[in-house]
Amino acid sequence: MDVQNAFLHGISKLVSQVLFIHCQHWVQLVESRLFLICEGNDEAAICDLKHFLNTYFKIKDLGPLKYFLGVVVARSRSGITICQRKYTLDLLEEAGLLGAKPAKFPMEQTLKLNPMDGDLPRRPHLNAVLCLICYLKNAPGQGLLFPTHSSLKLMAYCDTDWAGC
Incomplete structure (x- = not known):
């Protein structure tokens, strides 16, 4: 979505309030300049979010995300890659x-x-x-798959020599 005057009106604070409203649904927002990416698996929640943002800002829906800042986004029945x-x-x-x-x-x-x-x-x-x-160069096409039917669980591992830093 193209959000006009977003930074002048404090979109970060507004977005954090919206995320609390839709916390039972998977909705992800990424703020970049005057563009806002809204992706998720609940179309009703996304539609509600767009309507909510439109009450505060003049927005333009640019359609399904395909390419943004060097990242290619592809959708299939198995999920989003x-x-x-x-x-x-x-x-x-x-x-x-x-x-x-x-x-x-x-x-x-x-x-x-x-x-x-x-x-x-x-x-x-x-x-x-x-x-x-x-x-x-080993795997330039390596990507991430966010499966359609999955309980998304974020895990992180670190194998760093902290004593050697």
Whole structure:
């Protein structure tokens, strides 16, 4: 949706109030400049949200989301898939790494970056970024699937050497 004058009227506060109203439904909002993405599995809740926002702001519904900030959104019966394949390939091309060998790991496990390492630009930092970009080459089309019929559970894991930081 294109929301005009959203920031002037405090859309963040309004959106947080709306999310509490629709907390029993899966509704996700992402704020970016003057655009608001509203996706979910409950069409009635989305329609209510659009109507509510339209009472405070002049909005324009741009239809189903297909592409936004480098992310391709695809819908199917199995769910919603998001992927950054084009963005990843553009990044590889811009870095001149389309022909490079893919890396097996995002960076060396024992790598310790220091703000004082090397001359400007920091060569170890640049090498770490180039290694990360080569890692993306392994699966540029990898994406996320949000299944239609699933109890969405967000879990996070971290395997970091905190003592070595």
